[in-house]
Amino acid sequence: MAAVRRRRTARTVAGATVAMLVTCALAAVTALLLPGGGAPGRNGGPVTAAARPAAVAAPAADCTDPEASLRPSTADGPAVRRIKERGRLIAGVDQNSYRWGYRDPATGKLDGFDITLVRAIAKALLGDPDKVTFLTIPTNQRIAALKSGKVDIVARTMSISCDRIKEVAFSTAYFQAGQQLLAPKGSAVTGIDDGSLAGRRVCAAAGSTAEAELAKRAASAKVTTVPNQLDCLVRLQLGQVDAILTDNALGAGQAAQDPSVVLVGKPFTTEYYGVAMNRGAEDLVRRVNAVLDDYRAGGASSPWMQAYRQWLARADLGITAPPEPKYRD
Known part of the structure; x- marks a missing residue:
């Protein structure tokens, strides 16, 4: 029932966000895709491999x-x-x-x-x-x-x-910044290390540090990955996930977009x-x-x-x- 109520209260915001996502995606395709799938080079064509500098030696293995x-x-x-x-x-x-x-x-x-x-x-x-x-x-x-x-x-x-x-x-x-959880107000999710994520559905952007942290710290959570952070917010609004893990700076922006969600716990990374x-x-x-x-x-x-x-x-x-x-x- 709680999930149903959350979906009802968030329906208007979610609809607006989904509409904005569609508009953004169409605008991106129209304005930002370039011929040949590459960025413009010196004469307007793609930047070629020959134009790129050679790789330098890898950093030391004992990175501190x-x-x-x-x-x-x-x-x-x-x-x-x-x-x-x-x-x-x-x-x-x-x-x-x-x-x-x-x-x-x-x-x-x-x-x-x-x-x-x-x-x-x-x-x-x-x-x-x-x-x-x-x-x-x-x-x-x-x-x-x-x-x-x-x-x-x-x-x-x-x-x-x-x-x-x-x-x-x-x-x-x-x-x-630091990693922090974003959840609906009144959620039972309260932190990364307090056990409240056990069995919960958590969203993170694919390839993000949040995805790596979930693998290390919340092995019992059910992790969903998406291409972009805003996709997580839409899934949270639709009741498809219970929480989002992201940088607190990004989470604060999502909370500003949707006042029904809030950052919970404390940042646990720097x-x-x-x-x-x-x-x-x-x-x-x-x-x-x-x-x-x-x-x-x-x-x-x-x-x-x-x-x-x-x-x-x-x-x-x-x-x-x-x-x-x-x-x-």
Whole structure:
């Protein structure tokens, strides 16, 4: 009966969300799919394997500080020069994460904290924040999009981890988050380690750190994976799952979309978001780190704080400043 009541109370919100998802998907197909399935290269065609830099040596096996990145530099190397010659930055982003990367139904345009950061990178590289092509990609396709050369960067709430730095390079951290459960108000689900997930249906995005954490911490839960975080919210609204595991920063955005759900328990991990790039594009990594240094600078009036106040301050995540950068050479 509780599930029936939840479905009834959420029906209006769910219907609106599903409609928005359909609209977003159609808009993405119309505006963002490119000929040949690839991103535009120097002359408008796909970025070819020959145009991509060779991979560099893998990080040390004893990874202890994956957030440590290359020191910033404004020197142009081959990866930066290709972007300048093309005249556009190609960025992999989300269009379904409210306040992070989402398509505003009122304007049809992408916006959010990650989108604002991408525009700052485009302005630094090309002198114009609008010289960027956004490609919306599912969570589990972020690394593949970089390896195939479809995108120059991925800015999509992507946590830096020891496993991921074996495959892609990251900038310094630009946001701190943690895994936390999202459930309907009054739910019996109260935390990850208190046994309340036993036998419960839990949703996570495929390829996310949440999926990995569920495998480690909640083996008795019935896990459902979906391509994008917003798909989990729709399933929760329809009563198809009992809870969602996601980053608290993303969960707060979903709770803002649907006031019948709430974050429960406490964050149980510490994760840092970074801008991901091809592992051979060291000059681009250093250049993005230089952009981030400027983006963080200025205290309360920094571009980072301005973006935080615009998009995330209402989520009450307890964030007062950007994370300090760490460097490895």
